Amino acid sequence: MNPANVAELVRKNFRNLIRSKIGSLVVILGPLIVIFLAGLAFDNSNVYAVKVGAFRPDNVDVTEKMVDQLRTQFKVTEYTTEKECLDAVRASEVNTCLVFAPQFKVGVRPQNQLVFYVDYSRVNLVYALVRLMSEEIGEESLAASQDLTRVLISTLDFTQGEVRKQRDLVTQLTTENDLAARQVQDLLAEWGDMDLGFNEDGFSVDELASAKTQVKQWSDAALSIGGRGLSKATSFIDAANALVKSSGASQGTQDSLLAAFKKSVEEIGQLQDDFAKTENLTRESFVRFDAQIAKTIGAIEDTKSKLSSADTSREFSIRVLNSIQVLLDKSLVSVLSVQHSLNQIDGRISAIEITDPEAIAQPIVTSIRPVVQERSYLNYLFPVLSVLILMFTALLITPTLILLERNGPASFRSFMTPVGHGAVVFSHFLTAFIILAVQMVIVLGVVSVFFGSEIVSNVPAAVLVLSLISALFVLIGMILGFLFRHEETATLAGVMVGALFLFVSDVIVPLESMPEIFAYIAGFNPYVLGSQLLRKVLLFDAPLVSVLPDVLVVAGYILALSFIVTGVYQATRRESLRQLLDDIRPYTAKLRFKKK
Structure with missing residues (x-):
């Protein structure tokens, strides 16, 4: 070539x-x-001249603040209806339509929804547009997230303080609950050892009544025998007196015998008077004794009834104390569980290493840097x-x-x-x-x-x-x-x-x-x-x-x-x-x- x-x-x-x-x-x-x-x-190297349409169903302060923030970067046009905003995107009058949820509130579902409508047919702009709008809204979302995180952190701090305060009370309650359980257990032991049983054989009420009857019979018999003896002695004296009188003894002898008989008669009369008084006193004393024996027997019966009722109450009290002891045991377990939970809550809260609201709201800080100038x-x-x-x-x-x-x-x-x-x-x-x-x-x-x-x-x-x-x-x-x-x-x-x-x-x-x-x-x-x-x-x-x-x-x-x-x-x-x-x-x- x-x-x-x-x-x-x-x-x-x-x-x-x-x-x-x-x-x-x-x-x-x-x-x-x-x-x-x-x-x-x-x-x-300027940002795209993006035109943003916005529809706010309610003119609340939060949405107004966000729209004003967007106006610093983009051209924002507000519409009265969502359909007008969407039609503006279809007609390319705006690049995106931003629709707020009714009664928009930060952090409250579903009132925190924010919808972007974009035209994906404009493939050369849509991804850059989504990125730009996400960055702008992301800043507002991050600020709201930081505020909510501060509230949560403050609540956690308050919770931890209250937990630490109440934990001592729970410990004291646990001690008192254990002491009450032990006292109930001691009371149960005391009442369990208490014997309220009534032994009728120890009082021999029937034998006492029988002995009372026998004593009355014996006293009646003794009085009867004594009365008959005095009557016979009187009859004997009378007979002896008549015999002396009819005898042929001397007058002096008769007089001495009659004087002796007279004295004996007087003594027997006095004995009869004393015997009558004794009989009356004996009968009166026996009546009082019979009344006293009856009262004693009644008191013993009444005591028996009261002891029976007391024993029934004791058994009921023992059952109640057993139930109380079971409830105290369960209460102690519950209190210990609460104490364990409070300890865990305190431990978990103390184990939180990141307490900065900004770090929690944005745990990973990303920055986009070009690989060239x-x-x-x-x-x-x-x-x-x-x-x-x-x-x-x-x-x-x-x-x-x-x-x-x-x-x-x-x-x-x-x-x-x-x-x-x-x-x-x-x-x-x-x-x-x-x-x-x-x-x-x-x-x-x-x-x-x-x-x-x-x-x-x-x-x-x-x-x-x-x-x-x-x-x-x-x-x-x-x-x-x-x-x-x-x-x-x-x-x-x-x-x-x-x-x-x-x-x-x-x-x-x-x-x-x-x-x-x-x-x-x-x-x-x-x-x-x-x-x-x-x-x-x-x-x-x-x-x-x-x-x-x-x-x-x-x-x-x-x-x-x-x-x-x-x-x-x-x-x-x-x-x-x-x-x-x-x-x-x-x-x-x-x-x-x-x-x-």
Whole structure:
């Protein structure tokens, strides 16, 4: 392959492109317009200009405070009904609708519900919107959580203080309960040993009554015998007196005997009077004795009845005391359980290491920090925009260059030029590559001059990656240029291929949201590989060694596509030759006719 021939072919391709004024303007102004508009739009690090709709069924202070807080960050529009708010989201008048629960109260279910309505069809905004709103509401929720946690901590402190105060009382109650149980047990032992049984045999009430009857009989008999003895003595004296009188004794003897008899009669009379008094006294004494015996017997019976009742009460009291002892034992167990629970509560509360309400409400403090220095959105989007410009420029310019030459007036002369196939293919490649290089220089210059962004710091790695990306998409564009015969068809195919690469990438939807196998395949998308390589090099200043695997994959693509481009060129060249012969056949026929 002669370098001079390649250089001449490259100059010819540029002349063909310059002849098309519109093509020249697209090549020069296209990247400028794209990067200028992107710079105006993204050369800042401000929060999205989010428009928030809000519906508050009740104008309570809490919701008003939260809405005022949102107004400091976003544009807030309040609506009178929930339907109006939702319709505003559907009409894109607001980005999200915030609906408060009726009678909204912090920490009270379900009155603490806060609903966000978002339009998931706006996939490029919805996740950022959800994140921003979650952060704003999260701050309010965290503050409310801290207030509630302070109340809980204060309640726990009060509970612990009261538990410690009452624990001593519970201990005292346990001691007193145990003492009462022991006293009841002693009382049970005393009452159990008490014998209130009545032994009737010890009093011999029946024998006493029988003896009383016998004594009365004996006293009556003795009195009766004494009375009869006195009566007989009187009769004997009377008989003796009569006998003396009728006897023949002397008068003196009779007088002495009669005097003796008279004295005896007087003594017997006195004895009879005394005996009568004794009998009366005996009868009166026996009546009193009988009454006393009866009273004694009645008292003994009454005592027996009272002892029986007392014994019944004692047995009942013993049963009651047994029940009381069982209840005291259960009460003691319950008090001990309460004491154990109070000790556990105190121990658990004392074991709480974190007592700071802020630490409890937010036990893990998270902070999001960028892995690179925070810059404007243009810095973050520049790798994606650069690869996007390179891809579409290569997919559109390269087929245009090839078809301009194939369908141009000098196509036959170019076809018949004695230049090797490799030189032709390489000239097309080099022409498109130079155009892409010029575009990237223009883009970098515009960004540096107008927006003051330091885009490229790792120049060697960036130049290598940009060169590989440009070569990859130029080869794909060459395949399209060789496959199609008309510029319109090739342009449409280039747009289709570019759109396919763009949609199957992480620009619109993250690869992580795709099915696993599809995400794995999409990872080999040339656009994905190029944007990832350029992002690592430009944003993270990654050395070439760290991106070598991706570089080798892109180099493998370039090598494979080079063979494909050569094969397609040779196959389409023969088809182009037949088409060219068919096109010039009428002219050659006319020449032969004129010669004849």
